[in-house]
Amino acid sequence: MKRIVLALILFIAVISAWSNPIVPNLISRFWFEQENVLEIELSAFVGTFQTAEIIYLDAEDSLTIQVNPNAVTVQQINVPQSVNTPASGFFTIRIPQLYEETVHWGTGLENDLSPLNGTQCAVQILYSNLDGDNVYGWAKDVSPAVCGPNYCSARFTYRVECTDLSGLPVAGVSVYNSQSAGGIFINPAITNSAGIATGELYPMKTQIWVNNPITNEIAFNTQFFAELGALIPFSVQLPVSVEENIVSIPAGKLHLYPSVLNPHWNESIRISYDTKLTGKAELVLYDLKVRHLAEKVYDQNEIKWQLPKLSSGIYFVRLTNQGKALGTAKLIILK
Numbered sequence: 001m002k003r004i005v006l007a008l009i010l011f012i013a014v015i016s017a018w019s020n021p022i023v024p025n026l027i028s029r030f031w032f033e034q035e036n037v038l039e040i041e042l043s044a045f046v047g048t049f050q051t052a053e054i055i056y057l058d059a060e061d062s063l064t065i066q067v068n069p070n071a072v073t074v075q076q077i078n079v080p081q082s083v084n085t086p087a088s089g090f091f092t093i094r095i096p097q098l099y100e101e102t103v104h105w106g107t108g109l110e111n112d113l114s115p116l117n118g119t120q121c122a123v124q125i126l127y128s129n130l131d132g133d134n135v136y137g138w139a140k141d142v143s144p145a146v147c148g149p150n151y152c153s154a155r156f157t158y159r160v161e162c163t164d165l166s167g168l169p170v171a172g173v174s175v176y177n178s179q180s181a182g183g184i185f186i187n188p189a190i191t192n193s194a195g196i197a198t199g200e201l202y203p204m205k206t207q208i209w210v211n212n213p214i215t216n217e218i219a220f221n222t223q224f225f226a227e228l229g230a231l232i233p234f235s236v237q238l239p240v241s242v243e244e245n246i247v248s249i250p251a252g253k254l255h256l257y258p259s260v261l262n263p264h265w266n267e268s269i270r271i272s273y274d275t276k277l278t279g280k281a282e283l284v285l286y287d288l289k290v291r292h293l294a295e296k297v298y299d300q301n302e303i304k305w306q307l308p309k310l311s312s313g314i315y316f317v318r319l320t321n322q323g324k325a326l327g328t329a330k331l332i333i334l335k
Contacts, residue, residue: 025136026054026093026101028074028149031121038082042093043124043149047071049095057092059083074149086116103138113138113204114225123147125202127179139204140228155200156226158208159233162195164240169195170213173238174325178207178223190325203228210236213325254319254327262334263310272302273319273327281321285331287313311335 028043046054046067056063060083067075084091088106104111105122113122121144124136141147141154158177162170174188175197189197209221220236252275261269271283281298283305294308298319315331 023135024099025124026095026099027103027124029121029123029144029147030103031119031144032086032116033078035080036082036085038079038084038091039144040077040079040091040093041144041149042067042075042077044071044073046075046095047073049098051095051098053096055092055094055096057094058090086120088115105138109205109223109225113140114227116140119143120228121147123152124150125152125204126150127202129178137202137204139202141203142228152202154203154228156203156228156230156232157198157200158206158226159196159198159231160189160191160208160210160220160236161233162191162197162210162236162238164238167237169193170238170240171195172325173197173210173213175199176209176211177201179204188325201226203230208234210238212238212240214240252326254317254329256317256329256331259330260332260334261307263307264335267309268304268306269317269331270302270304271298271317271319271329273298276301277321277326279321281319281326284318284320286316286318 024045025043026046027040029041031039033039042054047070050069052066052069054065054067056065056077056079061079061081063079065077067077082091083089090102090104092100092102094100103113103122105113105115107115116122119142121141122138123141125139126134126136129135139152139154141152146153160175162173164170169191171191171193173191173195175191176188177199179201189199191197203226205223206226207221207223210219211217212219219238220234222234224232226232252273255272255274257270258266277298283296283298284292285294285307287293293310293315296303296305310333312333312335315333316328317331318328319326
């Protein structure tokens with residue numbers, strides 16, 4: 001949790017002028033040594049404030065700690081008397097009157113991450129959330145020796161098995177997750193002929209959901225803390241019948257040209273799919289916030305699509321056949 005006070009409004013206004021500003025972090029990593037000594041690695045961003053002191057706060061203590069005001073890399077501090085434990089706690093790092101950041105850990109999903117076990121280290125990593133914004137999130141790694149600033153070596157594996165109302169596998173279903181860069185359309189996992197989709201993600205607070213392939217409404221949605229090296233299975237029964245679940249999913253690729261478009265010169269794109277389809281196919285245009293902007297029937301090998309008026313930004317064109325997603329292509333509008 002980050003809070004920006006009045007003194008930083010001008011600074012944030014400057015970085016907000018960028019197309020996708022990154023909210024900075026003060027805490028890079030933390031872990032516990034023997035006798036519950038809390039070790040904290042401050043991020044390189046702390047040095048940009050050129051402050052000689054920071055304040056550490058937890059449920060019982062408020063400490064003023066000396067730091068290098070000219071640091072251009074990470075700095076490490078320790079708090080031997082911290083009330084926190086690997087199982088639960090929170091602390092705040094504050095640069096007086098300028099900026100502060102707080103991290104909570106424990107068993108409940110209201111926390112930023114789950115309890116630390118043994119030598120585990122908490123590390124902030126940069127990823128793109130569902131709004132397409134670059135943000136920092138808390139993950140866990142085996143130890144501070146194998147991770148670093150914005151680097152986590154550990155992963156967990158999820159496995160989603162989708163069946164229809166008769167218990168038969170449903171192929172071609174998109175399985176989305178909250179760690180997908182730039183939103184849910186970049187790289188969803190697709191169930192195979194056995195109705196199974198798998199993937200590897202950072203061990204952190206994660207959301208996974210599945211849409212009904214016929215209605216595109218959310219049919220399964222869960223949020224959880226993932227542990228290092230875990231295999232987490234999910235079984236999803238979709239409300240589709242045997243008749244609806246007989247669409248074969250061709251192994252094709254969606255092509256879009258041009259993928260970068262200046263509407264002052266051209267307001268149309270050409271779209272093709274390199275596998276022949278049967279039945280009704282549809283193209284849908286979305287933005288990064290998953291808003292449905294336009295649609296068009298796809299009924300031949302290549303079509304020309306006159307797009308609606310769009311602002312500069314990133315968009316996605318998705319091809320579906322009888323309710324099942326076949327492919328997605330990214331479109332960038334530059335004015």
